[in-house]
Amino acid sequence: MTDTPTEDLAVADSRFLKALVSLIRADDRNGTRDGWSDERMLRDFVLTKEDRKRIPIVGNPDPDTVTRMELFHKAAALSAERETGVMADLMTKISHEGFGRLVLIGGKLCVYSRHLRDIHRFGFPSRAAIDEAGEKVVAEIIETIKAAPDLAKS
Amino acid sequence: MTDTPTEDLAVADSRFLKALVSLIRADDRNGTRDGWSDERMLRDFVLTKEDRKRIPIVGNPDPDTVTRMELFHKAAALSAERETGVMADLMTKISHEGFGRLVLIGGKLCVYSRHLRDIHRFGFPSRAAIDEAGEKVVAEIIETIKAAPDLAKS
Numbered sequence: 001m002t003d004t005p006t007e008d009l010a011v012a013d014s015r016f017l018k019a020l021v022s023l024i025r026a027d028d029r030n031g032t033r034d035g036w037s038d039e040r041m042l043r044d045f046v047l048t049k050e051d052r053k054r055i056p057i058v059g060n061p062d063p064d065t066v067t068r069m070e071l072f073h074k075a076a077a078l079s080a081e082r083e084t085g086v087m088a089d090l091m092t093k094i095s096h097e098g099f100g101r102l103v104l105i106g107g108k109l110c111v112y113s114r115h116l117r118d119i120h121r122f123g124f125p126s127r128a129a130i131d132e133a134g135e136k137v138v139a140e141i142i143e144t145i146k147a148a149p150d151l152a153k154s
Numbered sequence: 155m156t157d158t159p160t161e162d163l164a165v166a167d168s169r170f171l172k173a174l175v176s177l178i179r180a181d182d183r184n185g186t187r188d189g190w191s192d193e194r195m196l197r198d199f200v201l202t203k204e205d206r207k208r209i210p211i212v213g214n215p216d217p218d219t220v221t222r223m224e225l226f227h228k229a230a231a232l233s234a235e236r237e238t239g240v241m242a243d244l245m246t247k248i249s250h251e252g253f254g255r256l257v258l259i260g261g262k263l264c265v266y267s268r269h270l271r272d273i274h275r276f277g278f279p280s281r282a283a284i285d286e287a288g289e290k291v292v293a294e295i296i297e298t299i300k301a302a303p304d305l306a307k308s
Contacts, residue, residue, distance in 0.1 A: 091257060
């Protein structure tokens, strides 16, 4: 992250961040975030080094943190779907210590798999960093689907 | 199930039931079932029509029922592994109403997928029926792996 701008990336300038914000808004069933700006919707995804250090990594991860981690990966699946037409389903397995596994499944293909650790501190130093990490996941999903498109669509 | 024998299938005569019992024993961490016969280990998997009707299908499924449903599918994965060499990881997503999805993932291949409903009443009329249903899952896993062995081993 050498060239993170002092003025952080605007949501409108990032396909990934737009997808993520749309999913957060869809998840906000009680409307407690009505009227929030796109940037404000991402506030809890941005953690400074100091924020991260303050979060204890014992016990169960905060359910809101788990939700954010899932929404991040759903946004990657959604962005990849727009290019590939493959809709992937998220499944997670999280142990009480914050370890686990997350997969995205499209048809018979596991289009993305990640072993989870340290979920308690899920977050990014900036919106630009969310975008960068998200686009990396999107690229991996697309590459995996392109290697076995028939299975992904089966 | 037209020819379920009055004397039900012995565990020793079924590859699938043997795998299932070995997993139940491994899961019995407190040793509360030490000394139980193989057949007794499967008692909770066998439900008569009347047993099934007595189980309410509202609210959360009993955690023990979910565990049995998972062990059943893990036994199928284990039996298939012995033929294919592919070790598959179980992941489940269960909503509070007892609906959900269960998958087995080997490498990048989703070797088995099942949409779940009515988990509350997971069970079989006899041990022979467990064996039959289990072998059906085993056959499906093996067929899926044989169609894309490289992905399953990746």
